[in-house]
Amino acid sequence: MDFLNPVINGFAVVLEPTNLLYCLIGVVIGMLIGVLPGLGPAATIAILLPLTYNVEPVTAIIMLAGIFYGAQYGGTITSVLLRLPGEASSVVTVFDGYQMAKQGKAGTALGLAAIGSFVGGTAAIIGLTFLAPVVASFALDFGPPEYTALALLGILLVATISSGAKAKALIAAALGLLLATVGRDIFTGESRFTFGSLDLADGIDFVPIAMGIFGLGEILYNLEERHRAAKAPSKVANVWPSRKELKQASGAIGRGSVLGFFLGILPGGGATIASMASYAMEKKRAKQPERFGKGAPEGVAGPETANNAAATSSFIPLLTLGIPANATMALMFGALLIQGVTPGPQLVEQDPELFWGVVNSMYIGNVLLLIMSLPLVGIFVKILRVRAAILAPVTALITLLGAYTINNSMFEVSLVVVFGIVGYLMKKFGFEPGPLVLAFVLGELLESSMRRSLLVFGGDPMGFFGRPISATLLVVFVLVAVLPALKSMLAKRKAPAAAEPAPTKIKEKV
Amino acid sequence: MIPVKETSADPVAEDDLTPEQLAAQWEDEKPPAAGPLANAASSLVVLGVGIAAVILSVAMGLGTPSAPQPGLWPFIISCVMVALGLFQLIAGRHNRDAEKFTRMSISPLTGLVTLAAMVAVMPLIGFELPALVLCIIWMRFLGGETWRSTVLISAIVVAAFYGIFVLALGTSIPHLF
Numbered sequence: 001m002d003f004l005n006p007v008i009n010g011f012a013v014v015l016e017p018t019n020l021l022y023c024l025i026g027v028v029i030g031m032l033i034g035v036l037p038g039l040g041p042a043a044t045i046a047i048l049l050p051l052t053y054n055v056e057p058v059t060a061i062i063m064l065a066g067i068f069y070g071a072q073y074g075g076t077i078t079s080v081l082l083r084l085p086g087e088a089s090s091v092v093t094v095f096d097g098y099q100m101a102k103q104g105k106a107g108t109a110l111g112l113a114a115i116g117s118f119v120g121g122t123a124a125i126i127g128l129t130f131l132a133p134v135v136a137s138f139a140l141d142f143g144p145p146e147y148t149a150l151a152l153l154g155i156l157l158v159a160t161i162s163s164g165a166k167a168k169a170l171i172a173a174a175l176g177l178l179l180a181t182v183g184r185d186i187f188t189g190e191s192r193f194t195f196g197s198l199d200l201a202d203g204i205d206f207v208p209i210a211m212g213i214f215g216l217g218e219i220l221y222n223l224e225e226r227h228r229a230a231k232a233p234s235k236v237a238n239v240w241p242s243r244k245e246l247k248q249a250s251g252a253i254g255r256g257s258v259l260g261f262f263l264g265i266l267p268g269g270g271a272t273i274a275s276m277a278s279y280a281m282e283k284k285r286a287k288q289p290e291r292f293g294k295g296a297p298e299g300v301a302g303p304e305t306a307n308n309a310a311a312t313s314s315f316i317p318l319l320t321l322g323i324p325a326n327a328t329m330a331l332m333f334g335a336l337l338i339q340g341v342t343p344g345p346q347l348v349e350q351d352p353e354l355f356w357g358v359v360n361s362m363y364i365g366n367v368l369l370l371i372m373s374l375p376l377v378g379i380f381v382k383i384l385r386v387r388a389a390i391l392a393p394v395t396a397l398i399t400l401l402g403a404y405t406i407n408n409s410m411f412e413v414s415l416v417v418v419f420g421i422v423g424y425l426m427k428k429f430g431f432e433p434g435p436l437v438l439a440f441v442l443g444e445l446l447e448s449s450m451r452r453s454l455l456v457f458g459g460d461p462m463g464f465f466g467r468p469i470s471a472t473l474l475v476v477f478v479l480v481a482v483l484p485a486l487k488s489m490l491a492k493r494k495a496p497a498a499a500e501p502a503p504t505k506i507k508e509k510v
Numbered sequence: 511m512i513p514v515k516e517t518s519a520d521p522v523a524e525d526d527l528t529p530e531q532l533a534a535q536w537e538d539e540k541p542p543a544a545g546p547l548a549n550a551a552s553s554l555v556v557l558g559v560g561i562a563a564v565i566l567s568v569a570m571g572l573g574t575p576s577a578p579q580p581g582l583w584p585f586i587i588s589c590v591m592v593a594l595g596l597f598q599l600i601a602g603r604h605n606r607d608a609e610k611f612t613r614m615s616i617s618p619l620t621g622l623v624t625l626a627a628m629v630a631v632m633p634l635i636g637f638e639l640p641a642l643v644l645c646i647i648w649m650r651f652l653g654g655e656t657w658r659s660t661v662l663i664s665a666i667v668v669a670a671f672y673g674i675f676v677l678a679l680g681t682s683i684p685h686l687f
Contacts, residue, residue: 083532095529165605167598171556174591178563178584185580192570192580193563216625220618223652224541293529389653390663393645396625397667401637401675401683408682413629420625424618429544429552430607447583459576 006348007129010356014364019059019357026063027365030070031372034086035380037078038222038388039395041071041087042328042434046214047395049207049335050402057339058354062361064335068328069121069311069362072271073369076113076304077380080106081236089271089307092279096292096299103295111239112297113304114373115246116253120305121366123257124264124312128359132348136320139345144449144456145464147322149473151446154267154323156480159435161268166484168431176436179204180443187451199411206334207406208415209440213433214331215399216416217423219392236381239374245297252282252302260309265316270326274310275303312362318343319355323442327434330441337441544608553602556595563588617652624648636686642668 013019033044045064052060075087080097093113100109142150155177159169182193183203194200241249259281260274282302283292292299315332317325322344324330336343341354348355372380403416423433457463465471527535567588570581624647628640645664649655655663675681 092529095532165598165602165607167594167602168605168607171591171594171598174587174594175556175559177587178559178591181584181587187578188580190570190580192584193566220621223617223621223648224614387653387655389649389655390659392621392653393648393664394667396621396648397641397644397671400625400628401671404683405675405679405681410629410633413632417622417625417629421622424622428609428611429548430605430609431552451578451583454575454578459574461575 006352006356007360009353010360013058013353013357014062014361018055019062019361020364022055022059022063023066023361023365024368026066027070027073027368027372030067030072031074031369031380032383033067034071034074034090035077035383036386036388036391037084037086038391039218041068042331043214043218044071045328045331045335046210047399047402049210049331049338050405052335053338053406057336057341058357060335060339061332061354061358062365064332065315065358065362066365068332069308069365070369072121072304072308072311073114073117073373074380075307076117076300076373077110077377078384080109080113080300081381082384087271089275089311090304091272092275092303093300095279096294096296099293099295100297100300105295107237107239108241108245108297109300110236110377111241111374112245112249112301114239114370114377115241116249116256116301116305117308117373118366118370119253120257120260120307120309121312121369122363124261124309125359125362125366127261128313128316132316132320132355132359135316136345136348139321140349142321142345142469143467144452145467145470146473147449148446148453149464149470149477150321150323151442151449153473153477153480154317154325155435155439155442155446156477157267158326158438159268159432160480160484161273165430168429169435172426172431172433173435173439176439176441177443177446179209179436180440181447186444186448204415205406205412206337206441208403208412209419210331210334210437211399211403212416212419212421213423213426213437214327216396216420217427217433219396219399220420220424221427222388223392236377239377241297249297249301252278252298253305255281255285256302256305257309260306261313263306264310264313265325267317267323267325270314270328271307271311274306278302278306315358319347319358320345322347322445324438327437330434330438333441334437541609541612541614543606544610546603548608548610549602549605550599552608553595553599556598557592560588560591560595564592620652621648633684636684638668638672638686641671 014023029044029048030041033039033041039047045067048064048067052064055063071087072089075085075090076093076097078084078086079090079093080101083094083098085091085094097109097113100106139146155173156170159173160166178193180203182200183191184201185192191201256274256278259278260271263274263277264270279292279299279302282296282298283289286292286296286298314325314329317323318329318332322333322342324333333343341347341351399416400413403413404410406412426433426436453464454461457466464474563584567581567585570584571579572582572585573579575582624644628637628644631640642664645667646660649660649664650657672685672687675683676685
């Protein structure tokens with residue numbers, strides 16, 4: 001049982017009091033911001049990045065991970081009680097969850113969602129435990145060409161799968177790559193785009209960019225949005241679903257776990273897409289699809305299970321390949337880099353305590369969240385009374401003062417404000433901020449592996465196609481880049497007069 | 511459970527929207543979309559940044575793929591950016607994803623001004639007073655809280671931040687007291 005040894009050691013790491021405490025802090029914060037509409041998990045993690053400077057890497061990631069999957073639990077509560085999705089990944093829960101609440105079954109809906117979330121999350125951790133070492137050992141042979149291809153594909157997928165115009169998301173990604181080049185060129189030591197500023201000589205830190213674009217940008221954007229007046233939440237009683245209801249929802253929970261797990265692994269996938277896919281699947285499978293939208297328990301259980309499974313499994317590409325699958329994972333990547341840990345295939349072997357500590361902390365986190373969402377749900381329902389008007393200045397001040405503590409300098413604070421403006425304008429003009437941050441994080445890896453590969457290939461870019469894995473990845477890259485354009489061109493030719501389809505897009509809240 | 515009529519236009523039946531109607535309602539409540547001018551302007555900004563980066567990259571020296579100079583990689587990215595900007599300028603004219611600046615946009619602008627002012631005066635007079643002013647402006651004027659709760663909560667918030675950042679964590683944040 002050599003394989004299980006590091007896994008068990010990981011539990012020893014989790015059970016250290018500090019780590020347990022940070023796990024608890026993480027899931028409570030996650031649950032809170034999930035309940036409060038407005039700030040999403042990515043924005044919260046960005047704002048709290050300075051908090052992780054003074055703790056061990058494993059502790060920091062345990063907390064940040066807790067925020068991420070905790071938000072998936074919390075987002076359900078507002079969806080069910082107020083018809084306001086707390087998170088983008090809980091939007092589809094609104095459809096049936098709110099109807100159940102209206103029929104006096106709010107408790108049941110929340111209970112089913114919590115149990116589904118727990119099952120989905122736990123199933124995904126088990127999947128992660130077995131799949132991650134396999135992927136990592138496969139990726140150990142990856143050289144610079146494979147990493148070039150992988151990073152390119154990752155950025156492209158995240159940009160094309162995001163909501164909104166694909167060209168705009170790609171522009172945001174290009175801007176992120178460009179920002180990553182500011183500072184000293186690692187190969188020649190020459191300064192790039194520093195304009196003589198000493199502050200820029202070492203490049204732009206990841207934290208002010210993330211805090212500005214995700215954190216402050218989101219806060220400013222929310223100032224404009226008039227939040228629909230919150231009604232008094234319906235009463236929550238009896239969160240324990242009956243055996244019959246559990247049986248009715250068990251299929252949806254099982255399918256949601258599997259679907260979410262696999263969608264979470266894919267770059268650009270993640271909790272939001274998983275929840276929507278699960279809702280669609282449940283509706284398609286149902287014998288009476290007309291029940292959906294009128295309080296079908298499967299319509300709550302399935303998506304809530306899937307979004308948790310996906311939130312967990314999206315750690316796999318980050319921890320095994322060093323490629324973040326979505327914007328939140330890009331923040332984790334940045335947080336690890338700050339701590340001097342480079343996520344990648346060597347992580348499982350070289351830093352098993354970190355790897356298994358983080359993975360196993362999710363079991364504990366999920367148990368804590370289950371407790372918070374079943375017996376303690378009433379407390380979180382009360383938090384709905386906190387008004388956005390009070391929350392906004394508090395989060396803005398946390399951001400500014402937190403930014404100061406990065407380097408004890410006002411330069412970072414000014415950078416955060418500048419990137420806050422950039423983030424706000426990007427959202428206003430329909431540019432997704434996610435691809436920018438992701439590309440910024442991957443920028444250095446991409447440039448250095450591309451230049452190293454070109455050195456190996458003697459300057460011949462065709463060399464990338466001479467290696468099977470990088471060739472395959474690049475072919476996929478080209479397909480992903482070209483297919484949608486071809487498709488839309490063909491569709492236009494076929495039906496020039498047909499009315500434009502109006503897909504209901506759900507805006508990703510970061 | 512009383513059966514409710516299916517009349518979506520009636521505000522009384524607002525609670526009984528189907529998912530499709532609900533999605534449509536959210537779509538309606540979104541801020542108005544900006545016109546082609548805003549789309550063109552954002553594309554031009556992208557083009558401008560891209561072209562400037564191309565020029566600066568060329569100035570840094572390109573070299574060859576086997577012996578690259580510092581400018582080669584930024585040059586590649588900025589060329590992609592220029593291409594995407596051009597594409598967006600032409601193909602994205604009628605996109606509906608940009609939002610119009612409305613009277614509500616004054617709120618983020620006010621917020622931004624207070625934030626910038628705070629950054630400017632913080633090194634001089636510490637964070638407490640600017641933070642208090644920022645809280646008051648955001649809660650009273652941007653958030654519509656009453657004066658009573660504004661002043662009370664602002665004072666508590668600033669005191670809490672003082673406690674956390676100065677007393678508990680001992681950070682070197684400029685402070686007056």
